[in-house]
Amino acid sequence: MRQLPWLEPGDTLPDPASAWDERDPVPGLLAAGGSLDVDTLMQAYGRCVFPWFSDDQPILWWSPDPRMVLRVNDFRLHRSLRKTLSRFAATPGCELRIDHDFGTVIQACSQSPRAGQSGTWIVPDMVKAYTQLHRAGHAHSVETWIDGELAGGLYCVALGRAVFGESMFTRRPDASKIALAGLVALCRRAGVEMIDCQQNTSHLASLGAREIPRARFVSHVARARKQAGPQWQFDPVYWSELLSERPPLST
Template sequence: MRQLPWLEPGDALPDPSTAWGIADPVPGLLAAGGSLDVDTLLRAYGRCVFPWFSEDQPILWWSPDPRMVLQVADFRLHRSLRKTLTRFAQAPGCEIRIDHDFGAVIRACSGSARPGQSGTWIVPDMVAAYTELHRAGHAHSVETWIDGELAGGLYCVAIGGAVFGESMFTRRPDASKTALAALVCLCRRFGVQMIDCQQNTAHLASLGAHEMPRARFVEHVARAREATGPAWRFEPVYWSELLSARPSHPT
């Protein structure tokens, strides 16, 4: 059995192509150890690697193959969500805010678990690390506000034109989907082609995400990270990127 590389703080991450495969105990696992400082996280995401671990584990680094991605041109705007977004865009008490309260968003996301995991993966060390990444300008929150209250949202990592979705939460029906739709609109407006979703889930697939070979994803990120990224603000006119388009998914 292959031995998992152990990293000391400051060590370079292994090449993503060396991550464990389907014949290994945990496919997609690349390395353990290291640190979660801003420079390490930026190097990791730039090479299509992300951390994911529980509170009783060391830092674990992943690069799954295939990779789940959402091509923003393929976002499925189902009829019910179109109605929800149309009402939201027209209601005076509803708005999308970006980076208004990143801390509240990541703390709310930390209360949720990924599929197949019994506890949260957004442990306190992750909250602290991504808060620092936000302060450095590379982690962003997209927030759904209704009548002055944070109703749902998501946070993501961005390096140039490469956008990596991390986690979302909701306190009202469709509030997290509204935030994701807003991120899709923002990406369309500024020419960002895809949003990384990391792992395959039925929910993401229902919204148009699909799997991509890791090698192709690595090539995409290498190009996208050098491109000019979006302006991280949301204007109501951006809803037209979805709502003005002819419905292609009627169900």
């Protein structure tokens, strides 16, 4: 078994191609240790690496192969969600907001129950780190508001046109799906090709996400991070990026 690299604060992250594979105990694991400061997180995302660990573990860095991504043009707007979005876009008091309340969004994500998990990977150190990343302009929240109340949302990291989805939560039916659809619409308008989903889940697959080789994802990020990213604000006209499409023939 290969030894897992241990990082001291300020150390450079290893090449993602050196992450553990199917021959090792935990495929996708790249390194442990280091720190969660803004510079390290920016380096990590620029190299297609992300932190993911529990409260009783050191910082763990991951770069899975293959990588789950959602190409924004492949987003599956199922008939029921199309109806929900159309109603949401036309209803006074229903708004999609960007970066209005990042702190509440990430806290809500950290408290959301996950199927098959007894705890959360969004531990207090992660909340603090991504809040600092948000203040530095690199982490964003996409929020579904209904009648003045935050109903659901998600947060993500962005380097130019490289967008990395992190987590979502919902307090009302479909509120997190509305936020994701809003992010897709924003990305389409800004020329963003794909949203990183990190891990393969059946829910993401049902919305059009699929796995691609890590090498292809690394190449995409290297190119996209150098391009001008979205203006992180949402205009209701952006819903046309989704709602003007021809509806699917079946649900």
